[in-house]
Amino acid sequence: MLVPLLWLQEFIDLPTTDVGELSYALDMLGLTVESVETIRPEWSDVLVGKVLEIAPHPDADKIRICQVDTGSGPTQIICGAWNFEAGAMVPVAAPGAILSGELEIGRRDIRGVESNGMICSERELGLGDDHAGILVLDGDPEIGTPLGDHVELPDLVFDLDITPNRPDAMSIVGVARDLAAHFGIEHHVPEIQMSTVGGSTEIVVRVDDPVGCRRFTAREIRGVTVGPSPFNIRHRLHKIGIRSISNVVDVTNYVMFELGHPLHAFDADSIAGARLVVKRASEGETLLTLDDEERALTPEDLIIYDDEGPTSMSGTMGGARSEVSETTRRVLMEAASWDPPTIMYMSRRHDLRSEASTRFERGVDPNLADIANQRASAMVAALTGGEILDGAVDVIGTPTVPAVVDLRSSDVERLLGPGFTVDSVSAILTRLGMQVEGSEPMVVTVPTYRPDVTRPADLIEEVARIHGFDNFEATLPSGPSGGLTPEQQRQRILQSALTGAGLHQAVNLPFVGVEDLAHLRSELAESQLLTVKNPLRDEESKLRPTMLPGLLDAIRYNLSHGAGSVGLFEIGKVFFSVPDEDDPRLPAQPDRVAWAVVGDVGTETLGGAFIKADGAVSLALWFRLARSLGLRDIEIRSSSAPGFHPGRTAEVLLAGVPVGHVGELSPRTGRAFEIAGRVAVAELDLAPLLRQVSPVEAKTPSVFPFIEFDLSFLVDPSQNVSELLAAMRGAGGELIETERVFDEFVSPDLGEKKAVAIRYRLRANDRTLTNEDAGPIRTAMIEAAQKTGAVLRGA
Amino acid sequence: MSSPNEQVRIQGRSNLPSVVDPISALDQAISRAPAAVAAVDSLDGLATLESSLLGKESPVGEVRRRMATLDPLDKPRVGSRLNEAAEIINQLLTARRAELEDEDEGRRLLEESIDVTLESVTFPTGSLHLIQQTIDEAVDIFVGLGYRVASGPEAELAWYNFDALNTPRTHPSRLESDTMYLDWGDPEDEVLLRTHTSPVQARWMERHEPPVYIVVPGRTYRTDTVDATHLPVFHQIEGLAVDTDIKFSDLKGTLLHFAREFFGPQSKVRMRPHFFPFTEPSAELDVSCFACDGGEPGCRVCGGSGWVELLGCGMVDPNVLEAVGYDPAQLTGFAFGVGVERLAMVRHGIDTVKHFIDNDVRFLEQF
């Protein structure tokens, strides 16, 4: 909200006008200063002049010759405006004056007649938008005085961000009230001098929706002459960005900013049937609003009707049909108080956020309605020459009574710390316009303009706010004792293991389209996917059931930006449309860790890296991860999964439970994501990886010598080497210290068999092994291998 | 010019009389040896010198050969002097050999110099996403204060996201223009993508007895399209402390501690009244600008104000405590929520949030 300092000062005698000090005060009140604009006159040497006489120009009929007195006798000035006559007081820029900060006025010859300066319009002076005519000054300013003496400049305009709980601060008077509490001084409210004439308005108001309309006041002003507003009103509105329309409409805006209560002026003669009815709209009805938009109404819209149908939208925008115009003679001034949610939904439904709706959404005090109405009616009468009828309309839908809250100083101290007494607390609350009676508890009556204050906690907040947040100490609580859980610590280990292998962590949006999933040849039915009802983009309305699309997109992004090799991993949730195990009210949303790697991996030398990402590399990453996490009881099975290479993918089991897949991307999926070459990919459930493992039982390394021997077998190419190793490990028992496969190949020379060579190292903990020890073990291992179908080579 | 080795050899020969007293021959050999050994500058030369000092033709060798012919009475004296001479000369040779071997290796090592200014072998170095690094770092600050780290569902019941946090049914943040709703569950129990990490507050308090000291890092969602300052998915760290004696000053002190740990020990904080449905009083916390010395015009971080808006916080609203079955008459607390992207952007001068989801390795590996 924009607040000009000079307007503000009408209601408060501020102890400072320093921008910094005022900004600080406003910030500390929670009226956050977004920015401050300094407005200075854009002119110099412009004086008040009186138009003495006006004569036609001999050679031009669009301009006139004026004799103007600026204190040193008549001066001749040519002027093209026609909105004034002799006797008008006008701003005169004499030769040498500066306009718009740069334009120097000189003596000129206009069609053979000398012109000694210029009579200025509002726009030429930067005081408004009006340039249809020159600025005619109101009242009786002294001839020859500087224009600046009669204009509220220079001024500061504060742009305040008012939080939604503070409807009371959405006005100049409200800001003055808060500042008064801050500085501990008085503030004033506008004095209303309303004189009325006898008689009642014939317009009848009926409120059919007392929840939607809390109060409806209306007052008739008759005999008005609609015209421009006085300059000081136009100028104040100009400073806060409101365009001047007419004296009647300007007053409704002016009073809204001054007091915080929106108003609407009807052309009373345009109210069909002299009757207004407040009720919800019916489907199919339309209303042409002031902005010339034909709006289709819904049954939730709260509308003001006359006998011809909808004529105004409550609290949001008036209708064109009953708009005040130049010909309006009777004005019905409405100040009504509307239900905040009704206005909030309606203004959003119609994409119609106005100064009025933003106030009603917060909750405008119904008890302010008639005060605002009187203020506005009085101003309209004064400006338009109209008369206010005595008998006004005041329909109360729902009465609004002040909240009464009990508060103990101990409650305040419990939250805010020591030092708050009945005296200090009630002093603060009184400054905010609350009535405080009694002590322990203090019985606090809250003014109805503070609908946010209904409980002790709300009062304590006010005490803290006015006490000043800066005046609190900084302390630390003494209680806590915590730390990371084992799972959280293990996630750090997991992160280090993957970054240590050269992978970069990615963060992707979890939205996917059905098409992305089709690329992965997902077997998930669409019904198993979780759908966002109001997605950002319709083509990405699903929540990811797999991490791979995001990672593959990121791989493609990096490749297309020139990267030759990329390794990414991501930790995050996937979502399914089935009940969650922890909370069945929710959809399942397990955490996953996934990676995707293309190109060179591992240690790089000047000659280039020597390993290319593929399924084997993916498995290597998995083993590195498993070792870092100390995972035991791991099982690896040949497997396939959607999007994975059918011959280069493993299923990983921990303690017999599948946790995901590790391997290579299927080339078809790679092509769909525009990635050429092999991609090492994996996707694993995170929770089982992070589950705490039992502490390792230490083994003392043997100090005795070892015996090494190599065994070489031919096996069926379809046979997994792990099976062979397991069989031999079973036979070799405890004495096997290490086993290392050092060769594995398939060759036609071997009759399409797979050759596997393994080096074993045997060692005992308690003695030196002899060939007599090792011989039978070796034999047993070979026999065990042969039982799996392996044939010992070179035997 | 002849080499020093040759000179030694020539000297050795020319100074050897045909018949001399063996003792004086040995004395002479001992006295001449140090200079001769010191003059040698290669291992080859040293080998030559060794034979000219100790070999058969050397004065020492002469004496050794003549031992058999000596008067038996002279033998012990000459023999002992002979051993002495051999030992002294050997020691000299050994010491010099070690020196020459060192020099030799030094030369060899220099010959195999590499260009140390060139990183010719690179071990793989990955990186944690800046968001993760920021979360881990911030979380550790609170863990250091004794907090626990909690997490919760991202697809969340509207009840936890709004109702439990004292957010009225008609609050605008519930509108579809702000919140993404999921096609799940029944309409009375709406499920949405959580708009903040605050619902974990309620979930934690439901399952744990006070006192509560937790931080909750995690993903949050809003109906915002991607631009320089908005993402539909972003990260927050929520903090919550509930205990029998938590005061407003504890909130201030805790966040001051955080600011000093995260932005540097000179940091100051200031709180301004604000509004959130779930805290009262509510505040926005500004941290003093770490890039300029307070209010440098046009500062890239603070824009000249000297303060950087950092997070929202406040004292837990009694309704929130009541909603989870805590007794607001016994307990007070504070809560705060800080945007992870905001923390990272402020500290690293990042110009657009898009960097956080592009996953461009060139961006990621900087941190």
Ligand SMILES: [Zn+2]
């Ligand atoms: Zn700065």
